[in-house]
Amino acid sequence: MGKSDKSLHIVLLYCLTQLGVIYFVYPEDIIASAEEGHWLPVVLGIFVNLIVTAAYMKGLRYFPKQDLIGILTGVGKTAAVLFLLPITVYLFMVNLITVRAFAEIITIVFLSNTPLWSIIALLLAISGLIAMNGAFSIMRTGVLLGLLFLPLMAFVIFMSFQNADWRYVFPLLDDNLGFLTHKSYLESLFAFATSFLFLGFVQPEFKYSPKKVLLGIVALIPFYLLAVYIPLLTFGRATASTFKFPFVMVVSTIQINWLMFDRVTMFLLLSLISFTMLFIALLIWQTGVIVGRTIPKVKMSYIVTALSVVTFIGCVMVRNWEDIEELFLCNAVLRLYVWLIVPFAVYLLGLREKRRSGYGNR
Amino acid sequence: MGIAKRLVLGFAAVCLAIPLAGCWDNTDINHRVLPVVMGVSKKEGVFRVFLQIPEPGMNRLRIRIVSETGNTITHAVDKISTNMEEHVDLLHVKIILLDKNYAREGVNDSITDFMRAREISSKALVTICDEELPVFFANVKRAMEQRGSTLYDFFEKNAGWNPQIALTRVWQVYRSIHSYTRDVAIPIVRSGKSLMIEHRGSAVIKNGRMVGRLNGDETLLFNAFSGESTQGRIEVMKSASVLIVSNTLHNRIGLRGRTPYMTSVLKLQVVLLETRGNPTNEVIMNELDELLTKRFMTMFQKIQSKQADILGIGQFYRMIIPRERLANWREDYYPRLEMNLRVQTNIQNTGFLNSP
Known part of the structure; x- marks a missing residue:
């Protein structure tokens, strides 16, 4: 492979954005969705994610010289509108929800006196700045953040076993599959439904090996399980289901006598927030790329700035956590559309392209 | 990028440090x-x-x-x-x-x-x-x-x-x-x-x-059951006092109909601290076993009658009793629990002196 093979960067970016998302709301949703045997919903979600991502990348492979937007606009005007409009709206909404939710999390957990707007502004300013410099700058930031914060996270996760009671693992199997229709379970899929999209945006500029991306997803499996199981092992299902952020709660119970810092929670949160900033940067960048394609005359940096400002206004207009949850629910249809329809549509388009070029050769 | 633009951007970046420091409404430590x-x-x-x-x-x-x-x-x-x-x-x-x-x-x-x-x-x-x-x-x-x-x-x-x-x-x-x-x-x-x-x-x-x-002695046993009794001193009334150096617990659990039962062996490694007269190790060990077993059972009956599962025994039944019924563990199962705990002590050493 040539010099432009950026598999490592891309896999790392994918993993970091996933990590930033799964330690907050994901455990709560999974714990709420099932009474027992929580590994099943987790593994099922990851399995579907693997299939979806594999199909998506397989489809993208058929268009080695185009990115997602090129592929979709290549089909025709209607298709482009049909696919790109929902994706744009979806990305924008995810961005808004993520920024707002994380600002709220930051106020809940440590900056109780700081006004919300300033946290939102900071999150957006930093992420926007990264996004403005393009995909490669996001990836490089990813490597830096990974080097800085992954060891810290590993430490915190290792320490969070301190109060685990392994007997809480049982019972291992739930005899009904009630979680499948549970509202919370559908919400938990949020964790998967966004990060994979960028794989279609970075090509053809950067090459990556799909196999490594899939391996990255497999390597993340323990982290999903830990995010759900550490709270369960520490508190038990009955108690853990009363928490809004079960994992953060577990971390705040860690007592380390030899460490000079009293609250380890801060380490975890700072790592996760930096990963989330990366995620937000990625979202802004993707939205920016789509918008930029429709108005090619405007410079990318202006688009990104405008998007950040609009997101900021949107975030400030959201009043409370319930509003966030409502937005999240409104977004659910779009989420399923983007997660389940778009990848397979790309795959089918790819097959069609292959057939067509096959005819051409003959 | 021109020099002027760079300067402006750099200045903006430095200015970001002011809100980043998080000094909003900060109350000084001496206030x-x-x-x-x-x-x-x-x-x-x-x-x-x-x-x-x-x-x-x-x-x-x-x-x-x-x-x-x-x-x-x-x-x-x-x-x-x-x-x-x-x-x-x-x-x-x-x-x-x-x-x-x-x-x-x-x-x-x-x-x-x-x-x-x-x-x-x-x-x-x-x-x-x-x-x-x-x-x-x-x-x-x-x-x-x-x-x-x-x-x-x-x-x-x-x-x-x-x-x-x-x-x-x-x-x-x-x-x-x-x-x-x-x-x-x-x-x-x-x-x-x-x-x-x-x-x-x-x-x-x-x-x-x-x-x-x-009381304190009972709490020690409670801690021993949870595996935290190390360095605990036990006064044996008649002949000696010992120091616990380590403890292990082995459990066998089961369910007969709706009656749970549990057989546990609590093994204590102890070191001899004081003796009265010249008791042999055997005597001390037996005395200790007997005393602690009795003390534990008294404590257990006390908490069982209150339906309070501070030992977390219900935890062991998570794999046997289905969750819906475990919700009533304290009322339905716990009061009927047949607990059988035996303490086994082992005198690891007798200090600088030979045992008689």
């Missing part, structure tokens, strides 16, 4: 007070909150005790904060002292509020006070100012903690409120005559309410 101990009592629906605030003086520690009443704990703390010249910051509260009567009434609401708000750490230790809180705080203040030590050390595992003391944190009490199969024991203290505080055994908490109490 806040950081209480270490918080006492809570409740009489006729009104909370009374005590805060013990250490004030570092020139060469000695001064202690200030403030108290206030209110309809809620926050209300009372808020009143204190208003009436003091400094801002009260509960971030460093290490010990929460609950009035005995309030504990009997049930502390669910307070514990839930501690968990909800981020101010009080969920790692703070919970204790119960065996006397009126004003008396306790006055006595402790006097003792502490003479000695310059803090109440906190009494409970710290790396300081003054003993295996006779149950060590329970806010989140564990919270877990006991919700969990099907887990209750907790909380240490009971009062102010001492010669020493700062006196340990008076522990309270059995079931679903956030104090339902009974254990």
Whole structure:
């Protein structure tokens, strides 16, 4: 492979954005969705994610010289509108929800006196700045953040076993599959439904090996399980289901006598927030790329700035956590559309392209 | 990029550092007070909150005790904060002292509020006070100012903690409120005559309410069952006293119909400390086995009759009893549990002297 093979960067970016998302709301949703045997919903979600991502990348492979937007606009005007409009709206909404939710999390957990707007502004300013410099700058930031914060996270996760009671693992199997229709379970899929999209945006500029991306997803499996199981092992299902952020709660119970810092929670949160900033940067960048394609005359940096400002206004207009949850629910249809329809549509388009070029050769 | 543009951008980046520092509404350290101990009592629906605030003086520690009443704990703390010249910051509260009567009434609401708000750490230790809180705080203040030590050390595992003391944190009490199969024991203290505080055994908490109490020896066994008895001293009445160096627990559990049974062997490795007369190792071991087994069974009957599962025995049944029925563990199964615990001691060494 040539010099432009950026598999490592891309896999790392994918993993970091996933990590930033799964330690907050994901455990709560999974714990709420099932009474027992929580590994099943987790593994099922990851399995579907693997299939979806594999199909998506397989489809993208058929268009080695185009990115997602090129592929979709290549089909025709209607298709482009049909696919790109929902994706744009979806990305924008995810961005808004993520920024707002994380600002709220930051106020809940440590900056109780700081006004919300300033946290939102900071999150957006930093992420926007990264996004403005393009995909490669996001990836490089990813490597830096990974080097800085992954060891810290590993430490915190290792320490969070301190109060685990392994007997809480049982019972291992739930005899009904009630979680499948549970509202919370559908919400938990949020964790998967966004990060994979960028794989279609970075090509053809950067090459990556799909196999490594899939391996990255497999390597993340323990982290999903830990995010759900550490709270369960520490508190038990009955108690853990009363928490809004079960994992953060577990971390705040860690007592380390030899460490000079009293609250380890801060380490975890700072790592996760930096990963989330990366995620937000990625979202802004993707939205920016789509918008930029429709108005090619405007410079990318202006688009990104405008998007950040609009997101900021949107975030400030959201009043409370319930509003966030409502937005999240409104977004659910779009989420399923983007997660389940778009990848397979790309795959089918790819097959069609292959057939067509096959005819051409003959 | 031109030089001017670079400069502007660089300046903007530097300016970002100002909001990034997070100094919004920051209260300077010498304008806040950081209480270490918080006492809570409740009489006729009104909370009374005590805060013990250490004030570092020139060469000695001064202690200030403030108290206030209110309809809620926050209300009372808020009143204190208003009436003091400094801002009260509960971030460093290490010990929460609950009035005995309030504990009997049930502390669910307070514990839930501690968990909800981020101010009080969920790692703070919970204790119960065996006397009126004003008396306790006055006595402790006097003792502490003479000695310059803090109440906190009494409970710290790396300081003054003993295996006779149950060590329970806010989140564990919270877990006991919700969990099907887990209750907790909380240490009971009062102010001492010669020493700062006196340990008076522990309270059995079931679903956030104090339902009974254990004495120090029983708490030691409770800790041994949870695997935390190392360094505990046991007085054997007739012939010797020993020090526990390590302990292991082996359980066999089962369910006959709706009657759970449990056979446990608690193995203690001990070191001989004192002897009276010339007992052989055999005699000491037998005596110890007998004494501890009896003591444990007495304690177990006591907590079983209160339906409080502080040993967490229900945990062992998670794989046998389905979850829906485990929800009634405390009522349906636990009272019928047939517990059979045998203590096996092994004298690891007899110190520098030969055993007779």
